[in-house]
Amino acid sequence: MGIDAAATRNRILDAAERLFGERGFAGTSLRAVTTTARVNVASIYYHFESKEGLLRAVARRAMASVSEERHRLLDELCTRGDPGVEELVRAFVVTGADLVRRQGERGEHVARFIGRVLCEPGPEVRRLFAAEVGHVEGRYLDALTKALPGLPAGEVAFRYRTMVGVLALHQMDALADLAPPGHGDDIWAGRGDDTERLIAALTGIFLAPQAPAVPS
Amino acid sequence: MGIDAAATRNRILDAAERLFGERGFAGTSLRAVTTTARVNVASIYYHFESKEGLLRAVARRAMASVSEERHRLLDELCTRGDPGVEELVRAFVVTGADLVRRQGERGEHVARFIGRVLCEPGPEVRRLFAAEVGHVEGRYLDALTKALPGLPAGEVAFRYRTMVGVLALHQMDALADLAPPGHGDDIWAGRGDDTERLIAALTGIFLAPQAPAVPS
DNA sequence: GGTTAAATCAAGCGATCGTTATACTCGGCG
Protein backbone atom coordinates (compact mmCIF):
# COMPACT_ATOMS: atom_id res chain seq x y z
CA MET A 1 0.00 0.00 0.00
CA GLY A 2 1.52 3.25 -1.12
CA ILE A 3 1.95 6.25 1.08
CA ASP A 4 -0.85 8.11 -0.67
CA ALA A 5 -3.18 5.18 -0.12
CA ALA A 6 -2.45 5.34 3.57
CA ALA A 7 -3.12 9.07 3.44
CA THR A 8 -6.52 8.46 1.89
CA ARG A 9 -7.28 5.85 4.50
CA ASN A 10 -6.38 8.25 7.25
CA ARG A 11 -8.41 11.08 5.77
CA ILE A 12 -11.43 8.79 5.75
CA LEU A 13 -10.76 7.73 9.31
CA ASP A 14 -10.35 11.34 10.43
CA ALA A 15 -13.58 12.45 8.79
CA ALA A 16 -15.55 9.47 10.07
CA GLU A 17 -14.16 9.90 13.57
CA ARG A 18 -15.31 13.48 13.69
CA LEU A 19 -18.70 12.97 12.05
CA PHE A 20 -19.59 9.81 13.99
CA GLY A 21 -18.74 11.68 17.14
CA GLU A 22 -20.84 14.68 16.23
CA ARG A 23 -23.90 13.10 14.63
CA GLY A 24 -23.74 9.50 15.75
CA PHE A 25 -23.38 6.41 13.58
CA ALA A 26 -26.89 6.20 12.21
CA GLY A 27 -26.96 9.96 11.76
CA THR A 28 -23.86 10.04 9.56
CA SER A 29 -24.08 9.09 5.89
CA LEU A 30 -21.15 7.74 3.97
CA ARG A 31 -21.60 10.62 1.56
CA ALA A 32 -21.00 13.05 4.38
CA VAL A 33 -17.82 11.21 5.23
CA THR A 34 -16.55 11.15 1.67
CA THR A 35 -17.36 14.83 1.22
CA THR A 36 -15.41 16.02 4.23
CA ALA A 37 -12.63 13.58 3.45
CA ARG A 38 -12.56 14.70 -0.21
CA VAL A 39 -12.66 11.08 -1.30
CA ASN A 40 -14.81 8.94 -3.51
CA VAL A 41 -17.49 6.75 -1.99
CA ALA A 42 -15.93 3.60 -3.37
CA SER A 43 -12.69 4.17 -1.47
CA ILE A 44 -14.53 3.50 1.74
CA TYR A 45 -15.58 0.10 0.45
CA TYR A 46 -12.11 -0.53 -0.83
CA HIS A 47 -10.26 0.27 2.38
CA PHE A 48 -12.94 -0.86 4.78
CA GLU A 49 -15.58 -3.31 3.79
CA SER A 50 -18.72 -1.54 4.76
CA LYS A 51 -20.02 1.28 6.89
CA GLU A 52 -19.80 -0.93 9.93
CA GLY A 53 -16.29 -1.93 8.97
CA LEU A 54 -15.40 1.73 8.90
CA LEU A 55 -16.90 2.19 12.34
CA ARG A 56 -14.84 -0.70 13.66
CA ALA A 57 -11.66 0.72 12.19
CA VAL A 58 -12.37 4.14 13.65
CA ALA A 59 -13.10 2.64 17.04
CA ARG A 60 -9.90 0.62 16.99
CA ARG A 61 -7.73 3.58 16.09
CA ALA A 62 -9.45 5.92 18.53
CA MET A 63 -9.09 3.54 21.43
CA ALA A 64 -5.52 2.65 20.63
CA SER A 65 -4.19 6.05 21.60
CA VAL A 66 -5.88 6.20 24.98
CA SER A 67 -5.24 2.51 25.63
CA GLU A 68 -1.52 2.95 25.21
CA GLU A 69 -1.45 5.95 27.48
CA ARG A 70 -3.47 4.14 30.10
CA HIS A 71 -1.17 1.15 30.07
CA ARG A 72 1.85 3.41 30.37
CA LEU A 73 0.40 5.43 33.21
CA LEU A 74 -0.65 2.36 35.13
CA ASP A 75 2.80 0.81 34.73
CA GLU A 76 4.34 3.94 36.07
CA LEU A 77 1.92 3.97 38.98
CA CYS A 78 2.60 0.36 39.90
CA THR A 79 6.36 0.80 40.09
CA ARG A 80 5.77 3.06 43.05
CA GLY A 81 3.87 0.41 44.97
CA ASP A 82 0.15 -0.38 45.03
CA PRO A 83 -1.69 2.71 43.79
CA GLY A 84 -4.54 4.22 45.77
CA VAL A 85 -8.07 4.73 44.56
CA GLU A 86 -7.70 8.39 43.73
CA GLU A 87 -4.47 7.77 41.86
CA LEU A 88 -6.15 5.14 39.74
CA VAL A 89 -9.20 7.25 39.04
CA ARG A 90 -6.99 10.19 38.18
CA ALA A 91 -4.91 8.17 35.75
CA PHE A 92 -8.03 6.81 34.08
CA VAL A 93 -9.81 10.14 33.83
CA VAL A 94 -6.81 12.16 32.75
CA THR A 95 -6.01 9.82 29.87
CA GLY A 96 -9.55 10.29 28.64
CA ALA A 97 -10.35 13.88 29.41
CA ASP A 98 -6.99 15.35 28.60
CA LEU A 99 -6.98 14.06 25.05
CA VAL A 100 -7.72 17.59 23.95
CA ARG A 101 -4.73 18.99 25.73
CA ARG A 102 -2.45 16.24 24.50
CA GLN A 103 -3.63 15.95 20.92
CA GLY A 104 -5.28 19.23 20.09
CA GLU A 105 -8.42 19.28 18.01
CA ARG A 106 -8.01 15.66 17.01
CA GLY A 107 -8.16 14.72 20.66
CA GLU A 108 -11.51 16.41 20.98
CA HIS A 109 -12.88 14.31 18.14
CA VAL A 110 -11.49 11.14 19.63
CA ALA A 111 -12.99 11.90 23.00
CA ARG A 112 -16.38 12.73 21.55
CA PHE A 113 -16.37 9.64 19.37
CA ILE A 114 -15.51 7.31 22.21
CA GLY A 115 -18.19 8.86 24.34
CA ARG A 116 -20.74 8.52 21.60
CA VAL A 117 -19.95 4.88 20.93
CA LEU A 118 -20.89 3.92 24.45
CA CYS A 119 -24.31 5.48 24.07
CA GLU A 120 -25.20 4.24 20.64
CA PRO A 121 -27.95 1.72 20.21
CA GLY A 122 -26.97 -1.79 19.33
CA PRO A 123 -24.73 -3.56 21.82
CA GLU A 124 -22.42 -4.83 19.06
CA VAL A 125 -20.37 -1.66 18.95
CA ARG A 126 -20.18 -1.47 22.70
CA ARG A 127 -19.00 -5.05 22.86
CA LEU A 128 -16.37 -4.42 20.22
CA PHE A 129 -15.34 -1.45 22.28
CA ALA A 130 -15.15 -3.54 25.42
CA ALA A 131 -13.08 -6.18 23.65
CA GLU A 132 -10.73 -3.56 22.27
CA VAL A 133 -9.95 -1.97 25.58
CA GLY A 134 -10.59 -5.01 27.70
CA HIS A 135 -6.98 -5.61 28.50
CA VAL A 136 -6.29 -2.19 29.90
CA GLU A 137 -9.56 -1.91 31.67
CA GLY A 138 -9.06 -5.30 33.25
CA ARG A 139 -5.84 -4.07 34.76
CA TYR A 140 -7.49 -0.97 36.18
CA LEU A 141 -10.31 -3.08 37.51
CA ASP A 142 -7.88 -5.41 39.24
CA ALA A 143 -5.92 -2.53 40.71
CA LEU A 144 -9.11 -0.90 41.95
CA THR A 145 -10.29 -4.13 43.52
CA LYS A 146 -7.00 -4.46 45.33
CA ALA A 147 -7.17 -0.86 46.47
CA LEU A 148 -10.66 -1.44 47.87
CA PRO A 149 -10.36 -4.57 50.00
CA GLY A 150 -13.58 -3.78 51.81
CA LEU A 151 -15.66 -3.96 48.65
CA PRO A 152 -16.63 -7.20 46.87
CA ALA A 153 -15.33 -7.51 43.33
CA GLY A 154 -18.79 -7.31 41.84
CA GLU A 155 -19.41 -4.02 43.53
CA VAL A 156 -16.12 -2.61 42.30
CA ALA A 157 -16.96 -3.74 38.79
CA PHE A 158 -20.31 -2.00 38.99
CA ARG A 159 -18.76 1.24 40.08
CA TYR A 160 -16.00 0.90 37.52
CA ARG A 161 -18.57 0.66 34.78
CA THR A 162 -20.29 3.71 36.18
CA MET A 163 -17.00 5.59 36.06
CA VAL A 164 -16.46 4.68 32.42
CA GLY A 165 -19.96 5.86 31.61
CA VAL A 166 -19.57 9.16 33.41
CA LEU A 167 -16.30 9.82 31.67
CA ALA A 168 -17.91 9.08 28.32
CA LEU A 169 -20.78 11.44 29.02
CA HIS A 170 -18.45 14.25 29.91
CA GLN A 171 -16.30 13.57 26.90
CA MET A 172 -19.23 14.08 24.58
CA ASP A 173 -20.55 17.12 26.45
CA ALA A 174 -23.87 15.37 26.91
CA LEU A 175 -24.29 16.90 30.34
CA ALA A 176 -23.46 20.46 29.38
CA ASP A 177 -26.95 21.85 28.84
CA LEU A 178 -28.80 19.70 31.29
CA ALA A 179 -29.48 21.48 34.55
CA PRO A 180 -31.94 24.37 34.53
CA PRO A 181 -30.40 27.83 34.50
CA GLY A 182 -30.07 29.98 37.56
CA HIS A 183 -28.92 27.22 39.82
CA GLY A 184 -25.28 27.87 40.20
CA ASP A 185 -24.43 27.20 36.61
CA ASP A 186 -23.53 30.77 35.82
CA ILE A 187 -20.84 30.53 38.41
CA TRP A 188 -18.75 28.15 36.36
CA ALA A 189 -20.23 29.07 33.00
CA GLY A 190 -16.79 29.94 31.75
CA ARG A 191 -15.94 26.36 32.51
CA GLY A 192 -12.26 26.00 32.75
CA ASP A 193 -11.30 22.42 33.37
CA ASP A 194 -13.69 19.84 34.72
CA THR A 195 -11.03 17.20 35.12
CA GLU A 196 -10.43 17.83 38.80
CA ARG A 197 -14.14 17.94 39.50
CA LEU A 198 -14.56 14.66 37.71
CA ILE A 199 -11.76 13.00 39.61
CA ALA A 200 -13.19 14.15 42.91
CA ALA A 201 -16.70 12.99 42.07
CA LEU A 202 -15.62 9.64 40.66
CA THR A 203 -13.34 8.92 43.58
CA GLY A 204 -16.38 9.52 45.74
CA ILE A 205 -18.17 6.76 43.89
CA PHE A 206 -15.55 4.18 44.85
CA LEU A 207 -15.18 5.41 48.39
CA ALA A 208 -18.90 5.15 49.12
CA PRO A 209 -19.88 2.44 51.63
CA GLN A 210 -21.31 -0.75 50.26
CA ALA A 211 -25.00 -0.82 49.52
CA PRO A 212 -27.07 -3.09 51.75
CA ALA A 213 -27.94 -6.34 50.09
CA VAL A 214 -31.38 -6.44 48.62
CA PRO A 215 -33.26 -9.70 48.22
CA SER A 216 -33.95 -10.36 44.56
CA MET B 1 -61.10 14.73 18.84
CA GLY B 2 -62.95 11.44 19.02
CA ILE B 3 -61.98 8.73 21.40
CA ASP B 4 -60.67 6.55 18.59
CA ALA B 5 -58.51 9.41 17.40
CA ALA B 6 -56.96 9.65 20.85
CA ALA B 7 -56.38 5.92 20.73
CA THR B 8 -54.52 6.24 17.45
CA ARG B 9 -52.44 9.06 18.86
CA ASN B 10 -51.53 6.97 21.86
CA ARG B 11 -50.66 3.94 19.77
CA ILE B 12 -48.28 6.10 17.78
CA LEU B 13 -46.76 7.51 20.94
CA ASP B 14 -46.35 4.05 22.43
CA ALA B 15 -44.66 2.66 19.35
CA ALA B 16 -42.38 5.67 18.94
CA GLU B 17 -41.48 5.63 22.61
CA ARG B 18 -40.36 2.03 22.38
CA LEU B 19 -38.57 2.27 19.04
CA PHE B 20 -36.82 5.55 19.77
CA GLY B 21 -35.61 4.03 23.00
CA GLU B 22 -34.37 0.88 21.33
CA ARG B 23 -32.85 2.18 18.11
CA GLY B 24 -32.44 5.88 18.76
CA PHE B 25 -34.07 8.76 16.92
CA ALA B 26 -32.03 8.70 13.73
CA GLY B 27 -32.12 4.91 13.69
CA THR B 28 -35.91 4.73 13.72
CA SER B 29 -37.88 5.31 10.55
CA LEU B 30 -41.43 6.59 10.57
CA ARG B 31 -42.39 3.48 8.66
CA ALA B 32 -41.18 1.36 11.52
CA VAL B 33 -43.33 3.40 13.87
CA THR B 34 -46.43 3.16 11.72
CA THR B 35 -45.94 -0.57 11.27
CA THR B 36 -45.71 -1.38 14.97
CA ALA B 37 -48.50 1.07 15.72
CA ARG B 38 -50.65 -0.42 12.95
CA VAL B 39 -51.29 3.06 11.65
CA ASN B 40 -50.89 4.88 8.38
CA VAL B 41 -47.89 7.12 7.75
CA ALA B 42 -50.04 10.15 7.24
CA SER B 43 -51.55 9.93 10.73
CA ILE B 44 -48.20 10.85 12.18
CA TYR B 45 -48.17 14.06 10.23
CA TYR B 46 -51.76 14.70 11.13
CA HIS B 47 -51.40 14.27 14.87
CA PHE B 48 -47.83 15.51 15.15
CA GLU B 49 -46.33 17.80 12.57
CA SER B 50 -43.18 15.99 11.69
CA LYS B 51 -40.81 13.34 12.94
CA GLU B 52 -39.28 15.84 15.31
CA GLY B 53 -42.72 16.87 16.50
CA LEU B 54 -43.39 13.24 17.31
CA LEU B 55 -40.16 13.08 19.25
CA ARG B 56 -41.14 16.16 21.23
CA ALA B 57 -44.53 14.71 22.05
CA VAL B 58 -43.01 11.41 23.14
CA ALA B 59 -40.48 13.21 25.31
CA ARG B 60 -43.16 15.32 26.94
CA ARG B 61 -45.35 12.38 27.77
CA ALA B 62 -42.49 10.22 28.96
CA MET B 63 -41.12 12.85 31.29
CA ALA B 64 -44.52 13.81 32.65
CA SER B 65 -44.91 10.56 34.55
CA VAL B 66 -41.56 10.66 36.28
CA SER B 67 -41.78 14.41 36.84
CA GLU B 68 -45.02 14.05 38.73
CA GLU B 69 -43.65 11.29 40.88
CA ARG B 70 -40.54 13.26 41.64
CA HIS B 71 -42.51 16.29 42.69
CA ARG B 72 -44.70 14.18 44.92
CA LEU B 73 -41.81 12.39 46.55
CA LEU B 74 -39.91 15.59 47.20
CA ASP B 75 -42.98 17.20 48.73
CA GLU B 76 -43.36 14.24 51.02
CA LEU B 77 -39.70 14.42 51.95
CA CYS B 78 -39.79 18.13 52.74
CA THR B 79 -42.72 17.82 55.13
CA ARG B 80 -40.46 15.81 57.40
CA GLY B 81 -37.86 18.56 57.57
CA ASP B 82 -34.86 19.22 55.39
CA PRO B 83 -34.01 15.98 53.59
CA GLY B 84 -30.49 14.57 53.66
CA VAL B 85 -28.32 13.83 50.67
CA GLU B 86 -29.01 10.13 50.56
CA GLU B 87 -32.72 10.67 50.88
CA LEU B 88 -32.68 13.05 47.94
CA VAL B 89 -30.57 10.78 45.79
CA ARG B 90 -32.80 7.85 46.67
CA ALA B 91 -35.95 9.70 45.74
CA PHE B 92 -34.44 10.80 42.44
CA VAL B 93 -33.07 7.41 41.52
CA VAL B 94 -36.06 5.40 42.58
CA THR B 95 -38.45 7.51 40.52
CA GLY B 96 -36.31 6.82 37.48
CA ALA B 97 -35.11 3.28 37.99
CA ASP B 98 -38.28 1.87 39.43
CA LEU B 99 -40.40 2.80 36.49
CA VAL B 100 -40.38 -0.82 35.49
CA ARG B 101 -41.72 -1.95 38.80
CA ARG B 102 -44.35 0.76 38.89
CA GLN B 103 -45.53 0.70 35.31
CA GLY B 104 -44.62 -2.71 33.98
CA GLU B 105 -43.29 -3.06 30.47
CA ARG B 106 -44.29 0.46 29.55
CA GLY B 107 -42.07 1.75 32.31
CA GLU B 108 -39.12 -0.06 30.78
CA HIS B 109 -39.72 1.71 27.49
CA VAL B 110 -40.04 5.07 29.18
CA ALA B 111 -36.83 4.57 31.10
CA ARG B 112 -34.91 3.49 28.03
CA PHE B 113 -36.27 6.36 25.97
CA ILE B 114 -35.37 8.96 28.54
CA GLY B 115 -31.91 7.55 28.83
CA ARG B 116 -31.45 7.53 25.10
CA VAL B 117 -32.58 11.11 24.67
CA LEU B 118 -29.78 12.35 26.88
CA CYS B 119 -27.19 10.64 24.73
CA GLU B 120 -28.53 11.51 21.31
CA PRO B 121 -26.63 13.90 19.11
CA GLY B 122 -28.01 17.35 18.67
CA PRO B 123 -28.42 19.41 21.80
CA GLU B 124 -31.94 20.51 20.81
CA VAL B 125 -33.57 17.41 22.19
CA ARG B 126 -31.53 17.59 25.36
CA ARG B 127 -32.49 21.19 25.83
CA LEU B 128 -36.15 20.40 25.29
CA PHE B 129 -35.69 17.69 27.84
CA ALA B 130 -34.07 20.07 30.29
CA ALA B 131 -36.85 22.60 29.82
CA GLU B 132 -39.48 19.95 30.32
CA VAL B 133 -38.14 18.70 33.61
CA GLY B 134 -36.43 21.91 34.65
CA HIS B 135 -38.90 22.69 37.36
CA VAL B 136 -38.53 19.43 39.23
CA GLU B 137 -34.85 19.23 38.77
CA GLY B 138 -34.42 22.76 40.02
CA ARG B 139 -36.11 21.78 43.24
CA TYR B 140 -33.85 18.77 43.73
CA LEU B 141 -30.85 20.90 42.95
CA ASP B 142 -31.88 23.45 45.54
CA ALA B 143 -32.52 20.79 48.14
CA LEU B 144 -29.17 19.16 47.44
CA THR B 145 -27.39 22.49 47.68
CA LYS B 146 -29.02 23.09 51.06
CA ALA B 147 -28.09 19.61 52.21
CA LEU B 148 -24.46 20.22 51.26
CA PRO B 149 -23.55 23.54 52.86
CA GLY B 150 -19.86 22.83 52.47
CA LEU B 151 -20.05 22.64 48.69
CA PRO B 152 -20.40 25.67 46.39
CA ALA B 153 -23.53 25.71 44.26
CA GLY B 154 -21.60 25.25 41.05
CA GLU B 155 -20.00 22.10 42.37
CA VAL B 156 -23.34 20.68 43.44
CA ALA B 157 -24.75 21.47 40.00
CA PHE B 158 -21.87 19.65 38.36
CA ARG B 159 -22.40 16.56 40.47
CA TYR B 160 -26.13 16.74 40.00
CA ARG B 161 -25.66 16.65 36.26
CA THR B 162 -23.39 13.69 36.67
CA MET B 163 -26.05 11.91 38.66
CA VAL B 164 -28.66 12.52 35.98
CA GLY B 165 -26.29 11.13 33.38
CA VAL B 166 -25.45 8.03 35.35
CA LEU B 167 -29.09 7.30 35.95
CA ALA B 168 -29.77 7.69 32.24
CA LEU B 169 -26.97 5.30 31.33
CA HIS B 170 -28.25 2.66 33.70
CA GLN B 171 -31.80 3.13 32.47
CA MET B 172 -30.77 2.30 28.94
CA ASP B 173 -28.51 -0.57 29.95
CA ALA B 174 -25.59 1.10 28.21
CA LEU B 175 -23.19 -0.10 30.88
CA ALA B 176 -24.29 -3.70 30.92
CA ASP B 177 -21.72 -5.25 28.59
CA LEU B 178 -18.85 -2.92 29.26
CA ALA B 179 -16.34 -4.38 31.64
CA PRO B 180 -14.24 -7.33 30.45
CA PRO B 181 -15.39 -10.75 31.62
CA GLY B 182 -13.83 -12.58 34.48
CA HIS B 183 -13.55 -9.61 36.73
CA GLY B 184 -16.27 -10.08 39.23
CA ASP B 185 -19.05 -9.77 36.72
CA ASP B 186 -20.09 -13.36 36.96
CA ILE B 187 -20.81 -12.80 40.61
CA TRP B 188 -23.75 -10.58 39.92
CA ALA B 189 -24.46 -11.87 36.44
CA GLY B 190 -27.99 -12.69 37.46
CA ARG B 191 -28.33 -9.03 38.26
CA GLY B 192 -31.17 -8.56 40.61
CA ASP B 193 -31.73 -4.92 41.39
CA ASP B 194 -29.09 -2.28 40.87
CA THR B 195 -31.11 0.45 42.50
CA GLU B 196 -29.42 0.18 45.87
CA ARG B 197 -25.98 0.02 44.29
CA LEU B 198 -26.80 3.12 42.27
CA ILE B 199 -28.01 5.04 45.29
CA ALA B 200 -24.86 4.17 47.21
CA ALA B 201 -22.54 5.12 44.38
CA LEU B 202 -24.35 8.35 43.57
CA THR B 203 -24.51 9.41 47.18
CA GLY B 204 -20.75 8.93 47.20
CA ILE B 205 -20.48 11.46 44.40
CA PHE B 206 -22.12 14.18 46.45
CA LEU B 207 -20.31 13.30 49.64
CA ALA B 208 -16.87 13.51 48.04
CA PRO B 209 -14.68 16.40 49.22
CA GLN B 210 -14.43 19.42 46.98
CA ALA B 211 -11.88 19.30 44.21
CA PRO B 212 -8.98 21.69 44.59
CA ALA B 213 -9.32 24.78 42.45
CA VAL B 214 -7.44 24.61 39.20
CA PRO B 215 -6.26 27.75 37.43
CA SER B 216 -7.87 28.06 34.03
C1' DG C 1 7.45 -0.40 -23.55
C1' DG C 2 4.32 -3.69 -21.91
C1' DT C 3 2.12 -6.04 -17.96
C1' DT C 4 0.06 -6.18 -13.68
C1' DA C 5 -1.95 -4.97 -9.47
C1' DA C 6 -3.16 -1.35 -6.34
C1' DA C 7 -5.96 2.58 -5.94
C1' DT C 8 -9.32 5.96 -7.37
C1' DC C 9 -13.04 7.60 -10.11
C1' DA C 10 -17.83 8.54 -12.20
C1' DA C 11 -22.17 6.60 -12.54
C1' DG C 12 -25.80 4.27 -11.07
C1' DC C 13 -28.24 0.21 -8.71
C1' DG C 14 -32.51 -0.76 -5.75
C1' DA C 15 -34.30 0.46 -1.43
C1' DT C 16 -35.80 3.47 1.85
C1' DC C 17 -35.98 7.92 3.81
C1' DG C 18 -39.21 12.10 5.43
C1' DT C 19 -42.85 14.37 3.57
C1' DT C 20 -46.99 15.56 0.90
C1' DA C 21 -51.12 15.81 -2.13
C1' DT C 22 -55.24 13.67 -2.71
C1' DA C 23 -59.20 10.83 -2.05
C1' DC C 24 -62.05 8.30 1.00
C1' DT C 25 -64.98 7.26 5.36
C1' DC C 26 -68.03 8.62 8.76
C1' DG C 27 -70.64 10.92 12.60
C1' DG C 28 -72.98 15.37 13.73
C1' DC C 29 -75.73 19.30 12.17
C1' DG C 30 -78.70 22.09 9.11
Added chain:
DNA sequence: CGCCGAGTATAACGATCGCTTGATTTAACC
Protein backbone atom coordinates in the same frame (compact mmCIF):
# COMPACT_ATOMS: atom_id res chain seq x y z
C1' DC D 1 -81.35 14.48 2.74
C1' DG D 2 -76.94 17.26 1.85
C1' DC D 3 -73.00 19.16 3.84
C1' DC D 4 -68.81 19.47 6.49
C1' DG D 5 -64.86 18.66 9.07
C1' DA D 6 -62.22 15.35 11.70
C1' DG D 7 -59.68 11.41 10.92
C1' DT D 8 -57.81 7.69 8.06
C1' DA D 9 -55.93 5.47 3.86
C1' DT D 10 -53.53 5.41 -0.92
C1' DA D 11 -49.96 6.57 -3.59
C1' DA D 12 -46.38 8.80 -4.76
C1' DC D 13 -42.94 12.77 -4.66
C1' DG D 14 -37.83 13.95 -4.70
C1' DA D 15 -33.91 13.07 -2.02
C1' DT D 16 -30.77 10.27 -0.03
C1' DC D 17 -29.38 5.93 1.77
C1' DG D 18 -25.68 1.86 1.65
C1' DC D 19 -23.54 -0.41 -1.78
C1' DT D 20 -21.77 -2.10 -6.51
C1' DT D 21 -19.93 -2.00 -11.11
C1' DG D 22 -16.71 -1.02 -14.77
C1' DA D 23 -13.58 2.03 -16.47
C1' DT D 24 -9.48 4.82 -15.46
C1' DT D 25 -5.32 6.29 -13.31
C1' DT D 26 -0.96 5.40 -10.95
C1' DA D 27 3.24 3.16 -9.89
C1' DA D 28 6.24 -0.72 -9.63
C1' DC D 29 8.54 -4.59 -12.06
C1' DC D 30 10.31 -7.46 -16.14
